Amino acid sequence: MKVRIENISKSEEENILIRCYKVNEEIREIADFIRARDGMISGYEEAQIFQIALRDIYYFEGVDNKVYAYLKDHVYEVKNKLYELEEDYHNRKFFRCSKSILVNLLKVECVKPAMNGRFTAKLLNREEVIISRQYVPELKKILQI
Amino acid sequence: MSLLGFVKKNLMDYFIIVTGINVAIAVLGMNFDPDTVLGYEAYFSPLIIGAVAVLPSMVLYSRRELSVKGMLFRRALHLLVLELTLISFGYVAGLLTQWTIVLPFVVVVLVVYVFTLLVHYLIDSRTAVEINKGLRRIQE
Numbered sequence: 001m002k003v004r005i006e007n008i009s010k011s012e013e014e015n016i017l018i019r020c021y022k023v024n025e026e027i028r029e030i031a032d033f034i035r036a037r038d039g040m041i042s043g044y045e046e047a048q049i050f051q052i053a054l055r056d057i058y059y060f061e062g063v064d065n066k067v068y069a070y071l072k073d074h075v076y077e078v079k080n081k082l083y084e085l086e087e088d089y090h091n092r093k094f095f096r097c098s099k100s101i102l103v104n105l106l107k108v109e110c111v112k113p114a115m116n117g118r119f120t121a122k123l124l125n126r127e128e129v130i131i132s133r134q135y136v137p138e139l140k141k142i143l144q145i
Numbered sequence: 146m147s148l149l150g151f152v153k154k155n156l157m158d159y160f161i162i163v164t165g166i167n168v169a170i171a172v173l174g175m176n177f178d179p180d181t182v183l184g185y186e187a188y189f190s191p192l193i194i195g196a197v198a199v200l201p202s203m204v205l206y207s208r209r210e211l212s213v214k215g216m217l218f219r220r221a222l223h224l225l226v227l228e229l230t231l232i233s234f235g236y237v238a239g240l241l242t243q244w245t246i247v248l249p250f251v252v253v254v255l256v257v258y259v260f261t262l263l264v265h266y267l268i269d270s271r272t273a274v275e276i277n278k279g280l281r282r283i284q285e
Contacts, residue, residue, distance in 0.1 A: 143280065
C-alpha cells in the first residue's frame with residue numbers, strides 16, 4: 001500500500017483519504033487509529049458500527065474477553081483490549097481503577113471511601129465504579145496529590 | 146492486593162490496635178481490678194496482644210479483588226476468628242481467670258475492632274477529599 005503525504009495551506013481543512021479496493025479489517029484498524037487520534041472510537045452494537053466521541057464515554061469495562069464502552073445511557077462493544085485503551089487514552093484522563101475498568105476521570109462526580117481501603121467513584125450518570133486500593137497511588141499521581 | 150501491600154496495611158493496623166488495647170486495658174482494669182499495681186513489664190502486654198490480634202488478619206488476604214459480599218463475609222469471619230484467638234490467648238496467658246470477665250473482654254475486642262475500622266475510614270475519608278479536590282482541578 002502506497003502512503004502519500006501532501007502539504008496543504010492553512011486555509012484548507014486537513015483530511016485523510018484512504019483509497020482501497022475493499023474495506024477489510026486492516027483498513028478498519030487504520031481508520032480506527034486515525035479516529036482515536038482525533039478523540040473518536042468505533043463502537044459496535046448488533047453488527048452496526050458507530051463512531052463514539054471519547055468525551056462521551058464514562059468508562060470501559062472488560063467482561064469475558066470483550067470490552068464495552070459505557071456512555072450516559074448506552075453501551076457499545078469496542079474491539080480494543082483494555083490495556084490498549086489504557087495506553088492510548090491515559091493522556092485523555094482515562095484511568096485504570098480496577099482490573100476490569102478504565103474510568104473517564106472527567107465523568108467522575110465524586111469519590112468516597114468503601115470497604116477495606118477501596119473507594120467508590122460516583123459518576124455523573126449516577127453509576128458507581130470501584131477504585132481498587134492498589135490503583136489509588138496511581139490516581140494520586142495523576143491528580144498531583 | 147499484593148502480599149507486600151497486605152503486610153504494610155497490617156503493620157499500620159498493628160499500631161492502631163496497640164493504641165486501642167492500651168485504652169481497653171485502662172478501662173477494663175479501672176472497672177474490674179482497680180487495686181492491682183503493674184510493673185514495667187506491663188508495657189509489653191499491649192504490644193504482645195496487638196501482635197496476636199494481627200495474626201487472624203490472614204483471613205482477609207486475597208490476591209484477587211473481592212466482591213462486597215465476599216468482603217463482608219471475610220470481615221465477619223475475621224471478627225469471629227479474632228475473638229476466639231484472643232479469648233484462647235487470654236486463658237493461656239492467665240488474663241482471663243474468671244468466666245464473668247469473658248463477656249466484657251469480647252465486647253472490648255469488638256470496640257477495638259470498630260475503633261480500628263473507624264481510624265481507617267477517617268484516613269480514607271481524608272484521601273477521598275484530596276482526590277475530589279484533584280478531580281475538580283482537572284475537570285475545570
